[in-house]
Amino acid sequence: MPFLFFIIKELTMRFILALVATAAISSAVMAQQAQRSSDPTGVQIQGNTEIKAEQKDATATAKGEGSTATNTAGAIKGGTQIQGNTKIKATQKNVTATASGKNSKAANEAGVIGGQ
Numbered sequence: 708m709p710f711l712f713f714i715i716k717e718l719t720m721r722f723i724l725a726l727v728a729t730a731a732i733s734s735a736v737m738a739q740q741a742q743r744s745s746d747p748t749g750v751q752i753q754g755n756t757e758i759k760a761e762q763k764d765a766t767a768t769a770k771g772e773g774s775t776a777t778n779t780a781g782a783i784k785g786g787t788q789i790q791g792n793t794k795i796k797a798t799q800k801n802v803t804a805t806a807s808g809k810n811s812k813a814a815n816e817a818g819v820i821g822g823q
Contacts, residue, residue, distance in 0.1 A: 750821070751788040758795045760818060765802040774806040776813045784822020795820065
């Protein structure tokens with residue numbers, strides 16, 4: 708009889724340990740999901756954010772109807788929600804973005820989160 712009690716106790720402890728481990732792993736996975744802001748143009752940050760960005764000799768040229776050319780380094784664009792601490796380190800050197808022609812776009816984006 709004492710031997711049977713020991714086996715039941717061991718199985719119960721293993722079951723509880725497996726249950727706790729599963730709950731801890733699933734909580735960590737769910738916490739890392741990316742989320743969008745409820746406001747499509749807003750940025751929501753919960754936590755510390757550090758952005759270090761540097762651009763040198765950057766040139767952006769747009770010609771034609773509806774063309775867009777941009778150079779962006781280290782930015783959080785609209786419609787983004789960040790939960791937790793975030794560090795962005797972006798460096799661009801001799802950067803050029805050129806858009807020519809109808810409805811064409813050109814962009815150099817280093818260290819950019821979210822947006823389009």
